[in-house]
Amino acid sequence: xxxxxxxxxxxxxxxxxxxxxxxxxxxxxxxxxxxxxxxxxxxxxxxxxxxxxxxxxxxxxxxxxxxxxxxxxxxxxxxxxxxxxxxxxxxxxxxxxxxxxxxxxxxxxxxxxxxxxxxxxxxxxxxx
Amino acid sequence: xxxxxxxxxxxxxxxxxxxxxxxxxxxxxxxxxxxxxxxxxxxxxxxxxxxxxxxxxxxxxxxxxxxxxxxxxxxxxxxxxxxxxxxxxxxxxxxxxxxxxxxxxxxxxxxxxxxxxxxxxxxxxxxxxxxxxxxxxxxxxxxxxxx
Numbered sequence: 001x002x003x004x005x006x007x008x009x010x011x012x013x014x015x016x017x018x019x020x021x022x023x024x025x026x027x028x029x030x031x032x033x034x035x036x037x038x039x040x041x042x043x044x045x046x047x048x049x050x051x052x053x054x055x056x057x058x059x060x061x062x063x064x065x066x067x068x069x070x071x072x073x074x075x076x077x078x079x080x081x082x083x084x085x086x087x088x089x090x091x092x093x094x095x096x097x098x099x100x101x102x103x104x105x106x107x108x109x110x111x112x113x114x115x116x117x118x119x120x121x122x123x124x125x126x127x128x
Numbered sequence: 129x130x131x132x133x134x135x136x137x138x139x140x141x142x143x144x145x146x147x148x149x150x151x152x153x154x155x156x157x158x159x160x161x162x163x164x165x166x167x168x169x170x171x172x173x174x175x176x177x178x179x180x181x182x183x184x185x186x187x188x189x190x191x192x193x194x195x196x197x198x199x200x201x202x203x204x205x206x207x208x209x210x211x212x213x214x215x216x217x218x219x220x221x222x223x224x225x226x227x228x229x230x231x232x233x234x235x236x237x238x239x240x241x242x243x244x245x246x247x248x249x250x251x252x253x254x255x256x257x258x259x260x261x262x263x264x265x266x267x268x269x270x271x272x273x274x275x
Contacts, residue, residue: 082214
C-alpha cells in the first residue's frame with residue numbers, strides 16, 4: 001500500500017482503525033469488497049462532487065449513502081431525512097430508525113442483511 | 129463549471145459538468161448562480177469547488193425546489209461553504225445544527241487544490257459573513273436560519 005500523507009492519516013484515523021479491525025473478519029466477500037474499496041477511495045480519491053455509493057432507487061426503502069470529500073458521508077431515506085457524518089464509522093453506526101426506517105438497526109447491520117446489494121463503487125462524480 | 133480535474137487555471141474548464149438553472153443575480157456586487165449537474169435530476173451531487181466567472185453558486189435540495197447550500201469563491205476557488213440542507217451533529221464542545229440552520233465550513237488549499245477537513249467542525253455564521261452574504265442566503269432560501 002502506498003504511504004499515506006501524515007495529515008491525511010490523522011484525518012482518517014477513525015476509519016483506518018475500522019478498516020484494520022474489519023480486515024480478516026469480513027462476514028462475506030461483498031463485505032470485503034465494500035470495506036477495501038472504500039478504504040482505497042478515502043485514501044486516494046477526494047470527491048468534491050460526491051461519490052454516490054447508494055441512491056434511493058438502489059433499494060426498496062429509498063436509503064441513500066454518499067461519500068463526500070475524503071471521509072464525510074451523507075445519508076438518509078428518501079426526502080424524509082438527511083444526516084451528515086464525519087466518518088464511515090459514524091455513518092455505519094447510525095440507527096436507521098432515526099432516519100425514518102421501521103426498525104432499530106444500524107446502517108452496517110442493514111447492509112450486512114442485504115449483503116451490500118445496491119452499493120455502487122463507480123459513481124464518483126470526480127472520476128467522470 | 130466542471131470538477132477539480134477539469135479546472136483550467138487560465139480560465140474555463142476542459143469539460144463542463146454543470147448548467148445554470150433559473151436566472152442569475154448580482155447581489156451586493158457578487159455574481160450568483162443556481163447550478164445543477166447536467167443529466168442529473170435527483171440533485172444529489174455537490175457543487176464544484178471551482179467556479180467559472182461567478183462568485184457564488186447555489187445548490188438545489190433533493191426536493192428540486194429549495195436551495196440548501198451556497199459556496200463562495202475567490203479567484204475561482206471555493207473558500208467558504210454554507211450548508212443548511214441536513215442535520216449536522218457537532219462533536220463535544222461544538223454546536224449541532226438542525227436542517228434549515230446555516231452552518232459554515234471553511235475550505236483550504238493544499239498545493240493549490242481546494243480541500244475540506246472533516247476534523248474541523250462547522251460553526252455559525254459570524255457577523256461579517258452575515259453582513260456580506262446574508263442577502264444571498266435570504267435570496268437562496270428565505271427560511272434558512274443564520275443564527
